[in-house]
Amino acid sequence: MNLKSITLTLLAFLTLGTTKAQPFKESKEEKEKRMQWFQDAKLGIFIHWGIYSVRGVTESWSFYNNYLSYDEYMSQLDGFTAKSYNPAEWAKLIKESGAKYTVITSKHHDGVALWDTQASDLNTIKKTPASRDLLTPFTKAVRKEGLKLGIYYSLLDWSNTDYPYATRNSTRYQIKEDSARWQRFLDFDNRQLAELNKQFKPDLYWFDGDWDFSPETWKAKELSTMLRTFNPKVILNSRIQGYGDYATPEQGVPIRRPDSQWWELCMTMNDSWGYAPTDTNYKTANMLLRTFVDCISNGGNLLLDIGPKEDGTIPQEQVDILKEFGRWTKKHADAIYGTRAGIPEGHVMGYTTLNKNQDILYVFLPYKPNGPISVKGLKNKVNRAWVVGNGALLETKVVGKAYWSSVPGILYFDVPESVQDSQITVVALLLEGKIDLYREAGQVITSN
Numbered sequence: 001m002n003l004k005s006i007t008l009t010l011l012a013f014l015t016l017g018t019t020k021a022q023p024f025k026e027s028k029e030e031k032e033k034r035m036q037w038f039q040d041a042k043l044g045i046f047i048h049w050g051i052y053s054v055r056g057v058t059e060s061w062s063f064y065n066n067y068l069s070y071d072e073y074m075s076q077l078d079g080f081t082a083k084s085y086n087p088a089e090w091a092k093l094i095k096e097s098g099a100k101y102t103v104i105t106s107k108h109h110d111g112v113a114l115w116d117t118q119a120s121d122l123n124t125i126k127k128t129p130a131s132r133d134l135l136t137p138f139t140k141a142v143r144k145e146g147l148k149l150g151i152y153y154s155l156l157d158w159s160n161t162d163y164p165y166a167t168r169n170s171t172r173y174q175i176k177e178d179s180a181r182w183q184r185f186l187d188f189d190n191r192q193l194a195e196l197n198k199q200f201k202p203d204l205y206w207f208d209g210d211w212d213f214s215p216e217t218w219k220a221k222e223l224s225t226m227l228r229t230f231n232p233k234v235i236l237n238s239r240i241q242g243y244g245d246y247a248t249p250e251q252g253v254p255i256r257r258p259d260s261q262w263w264e265l266c267m268t269m270n271d272s273w274g275y276a277p278t279d280t281n282y283k284t285a286n287m288l289l290r291t292f293v294d295c296i297s298n299g300g301n302l303l304l305d306i307g308p309k310e311d312g313t314i315p316q317e318q319v320d321i322l323k324e325f326g327r328w329t330k331k332h333a334d335a336i337y338g339t340r341a342g343i344p345e346g347h348v349m350g351y352t353t354l355n356k357n358q359d360i361l362y363v364f365l366p367y368k369p370n371g372p373i374s375v376k377g378l379k380n381k382v383n384r385a386w387v388v389g390n391g392a393l394l395e396t397k398v399v400g401k402a403y404w405s406s407v408p409g410i411l412y413f414d415v416p417e418s419v420q421d422s423q424i425t426v427v428a429l430l431l432e433g434k435i436d437l438y439r440e441a442g443q444v445i446t447s448n
C-alpha cells in the first residue's frame with residue numbers, strides 16, 4: 001500500500017459508508033454481555049428538544065403533514081434561544097428520577113442539528129440565537145452523573161434536498177432515477193454519524209425514520225457495521241431496518257411479553273414528544289409508574305419522554321413526574337435494577353420481577369389490598385417476606401395443600417395499611433432455592 005492509498009482508506013473509514021465493511025460477528029454470550037447495562041437499567045429518559053418547542057408544534061411532522069408551511073416551521077429557528085439551558089441540572093434531574101440512561105435528539109426529521117455539524121449549516125450554532133453547540137455540554141453532564149448516553153438520530157431528513165421526500169405530498173425525485181443523488185444523501189448521514197461517533201462515542205444510538213426504504217437502500221448493513229467497528233460496545237435500537245439490537249414499541253404497552261430478549265417502550269408523559277403547551281393530557285405519575293412496572297415485569301425498559309421549552313427549561317408537570325419517579329425508584333431499587341422478567345400472569349394479582357439468582361420474587365401491588373394477597377402455584381417454601389423499602393417483615397402461610405396432590409397450596413400474606421406505598425407497594429418473597437412454579441392445569445380427579 002502506498003501513502004496515497006493509505007490516506008484514501010483512512011478517509012473512507014472516517015467518512016464511513018464507502019469502505020467495505022467487515023461483517024460484524026458476535027456470539028450469544030458476547031451479545032448478552034454487551035446488552036447487560038441496558039437490561040439492568042430499566043429506566044431511561046428520552047429528550048425531544050428542537051425548534052418545534054418555540055411554537056409548541058409537533059416535532060417535524062407539523063410541516064410534513066402540512067399543518068403549517070415549511071417556511072413557517074423554519075421561522076422557529078429565530079426564536080430558539082436556549083437562554084436558560086442548564087445541562088448539569090437536566091442530567092441531575094434525570095439521575096434523580098432513577099433513570100440509568102438518557103437519549104437526546106441530536107437531529108429530528110426536520111434536519112436541525114443540535115451540534116456543530118460540518119455537514120450542513122442547518123444547526124443551532126449557525127441558524128438560531130442560541131448560537132452554540134447544545135449537545136456537547138449535555139453529553140459531558142450525562143457522563144459526569146454516571147449515566148449512559150444515548151443519541152437519537154433521524155436517518156431521514158426532510159430538509160435535505162437530496163432526501164427524496166420533503167412533505168407528505170411532495171416528492172423531490174425517485175431514487176431509481178438518480179442513485180447518485182441518493183448516495184449523496186447517504187454520504188451526508190454517514191458524515192454526521194461519523195461526527196457523532198468521534199465527538200461523543202455514545203453508548204446507544206436511537207435511530208428513527210427508516211421506514212421509507214429497504215435495508216439495501218439504506219445500506220443498513222454497512223452503516224451498522226461501521227458504527228460497531230468504531231464502537232464495538234455500542235447498542236443500536238431496532239429502527240435501522242433489521243440491524244438493531246432491541247425492539248422499540250412506541251407508545252403502546254405490549255400486551256403479551258415481546259419475543260425479543262431486549263426491548264424498550266418509549267412513551268410520552270402527555271400526548272406530545274416535544275414541548276406542547278396546548279397539550280394538557282398528562283398521564284399521572286401513578287399511571288406512568290404502573291406502565292414502568294408493567295415493562296420491567298415483562299423484561300423490558302421504559303424510555304420516558306420529556307420535552308423542554310425553547311429556553312431550555314423543563315415544564316413543571318414533567319419535573320414533578322420525574323421527581324415522583326425518583327422517590328419511588330429509590331425506595332424500591334432492589335426490586336427494579338438488575339432484575340429479570342417476573343413470573344407468568346395468573347399466579348398473583350400484580351406485576352412481578354425476579355432477582356438475577358431467581359430466588360427472590362418481587363410482587364408489585366398497584367392497588368390497596370382488600371384482604372390478604374394470594375400467590376398460587378409456587379412450589380418453593382418462602383423463607384422470608386418483607387416490604388421493600390420499608391423493611392417490615394410479613395407473615396406468610398400456605399393453605400389448601402392436599403398431601404396426595406402435586407398442586408401447591410395457596411400462599412397468603414397480609415400487607416397492612418401502615419406499610420403500603422402511596423403509589424405501588426412492593427413485597428419481596430425470599431424463596432428456598434430458585435423459583436419453581438406449578439404450571440399444569442391442576443389435579444383432575446375422575447371416578448372412572
Ligand code: H79
Nearest residue numbers: 048059060061108109208209211212250266273
Ligand atoms: O420522535 C418521535 C416521533 O416524532 C417519531 N418517533 C418518536 C420517538 C415518530 N412519529 N411517528 N412515528 C415515529 C411513526 C411513524 C409512522 C409511520 Fe408512516 C407510519 C411511518 C410509516 C407508517 C405515515 C406513513 C407516516 C409515514 C408514512
